[in-house]
Amino acid sequence: MAITAGVDIGSTASKAVLLIDREPAAQIIGPSSTNPKRTAREIYEKALAAAGVKAGDVAYIVGTGYGRTQVEFAVKNISEITCHGRGAHFLVPSVRTVIDVGGQDTKAICVDSKGNLLDFAMNDKCAAGTGRFLEAMSRSMEVSIEDMETYYFEEGDPCTITSMCSVFAESEVINLINDGVPLPRIMKGLLLSLAVRVSSLTQRLGVVEDIVMTGGVAKNRGVLDAIEKKLKIAMKRFNGADPQLAGALGAALIAADFAEGTELGVERS
């Protein structure tokens, strides 16, 4: 029995996945903190407890996410780009393009038929098109991120949000609210503006189907719908699996490879 773990310390949320013989035995999500070392330890211990496994029985641990170097107990750290590709492929084996919209950046990831990283594009200079954008808009509109989805699917034509910058987009939203524009129209406009950023990044890489979306923002069906409209392609769904866990899952799968003595990217015999 091979037990491996992946710990993903993201900018907003931290995640841990424990695998027993490459099958998920525990999956934990919690908030990130200003002490990533402690967060990593706590979330990992929660995963151990949930699976009823002792730390000494875990053969290999891989850290990933922005806090990957802070996962002190990990044997290796691997970028979240490689891990998301691998995790998404485990959940949807036909995937070739992964869109990961995280808390502070967006990545388009191209993988091969085994889920190995082939290429990627990343927006890392601007909050527009990331989870931070949604959080900022959620604050200015006093609408929870969950309720954004509800508003998005209500009747009404989308407003045009012209600002490419999150800060100016927030000002634009405040003006629209003060002009009495209904919230569903503003919400559609917002999610479509996010979708424009995400789809242009993805198209820069080259869209190869099947496509899935990972990261916390992928839980918002409104965002998924908006991106599909912009890309004019239907994305695959994870059938109940949590897209936010894809990075930690990929890390745990790569940990399983390393535990078996396999190099990154080489198919097991």
Place this chain on the structure above:
Amino acid sequence: MAEEILREVGRLIRGISNRHVDEWKAAGKPVIGYFCHYAPREVILAAGALPLRLRGAGSEDSSSGDAYLSGRLCTFVRHVMSLAIDGGYDFLDGEISLNSCDHVRRSADVFRKKTAIPFHGFLSVPRHPRASLYGYYLEELRKLLAGMEEHFGVKVGPDELRGAIRQINANRDRLRTINEMRADDRPKLTGAEALSIHIASQVMPPAAFVDLADRLIEALKARPGLDTSRGRLVMVGAELDEPAYLEAIESQGALVVADLLCFGARSVLGPLDENAADPLDEIGRAYFFSSSCARMIGDFPRRWQELKDLYEKVRGDGVIFERIVFCDPWGADLHNILHRIEQEKTFPVLSLTREYNIVPTGQVKTRIQAFLEKLEIARAQQAASGGER
């Protein structure tokens, strides 16, 4: 021992001046700042002045430069000009601006209007290294030299120019040795260290640099070689005088074993003829035809070939392209590079767009790590399928 000398190099390039510049000034000799590689150091040196490459090192912000230069100008130029406007370059006896790009060109106006620097030279360099345009560049060099002669009250003849060629040749000779040592199977120094040494060669008297470089080369011979198993990278692009940027790249496990950067190896020309009958022509030809910056529109095929040859020579695993935001010439070159890569399937490339004076954050490191993992996956798969690396 090597570490000690490298720390010395670090101290020399930390700011825009250093103790060697102070000593030169104390001896009553002038110092002339120059903006770009196309201003030949030999010409400045022959006029009795120390050529000092203009940099933005130590600039805390670019606010003073921002007041006169558009926010759409590159941050390297804005930081340099911020220092100049705030008096940081007042120790200079002269400066030479160029039309390297529109951003550097614009700085010439600000130098003249907003600084106390007494001598201003300007070198207009044609946009294509065509033989038919060389006469124009040579004439520009003559005008620049005449301007310096008049201002500094010196007479520069062929002997002074040949002497300067000898001194800068000696610098280049050491830099070539260092570039060979960094490209070894087990390099003796990192890319960040190599860049630091190249920068030092452009901000200190040639004789002092030769002494420093000789001590360093000797010390490096005894240094254990570095591991390049995570990747041998070649770096190409625009102005980069920040070794910390390369340190961030190399912190992810790979080594930058070669570069075509203008503060780095791209400026190391082949040895010039020290006995040339017309030494100014020898200098002019070397600078005009031998080193191609992206501002030389139409010369991309040569730059592309140069990059491919270097990549092969140093057994590269990947290329990192860097440019500063709003740098149009290098933006155009990136487009051409990506197009050629797609056509010729040459090598993997990672493109980084950066701002001057900002050390890469976690997001840039993530991109670099993912790029290295991509290379690692490709190598492992190739090895597993029986292919050679």
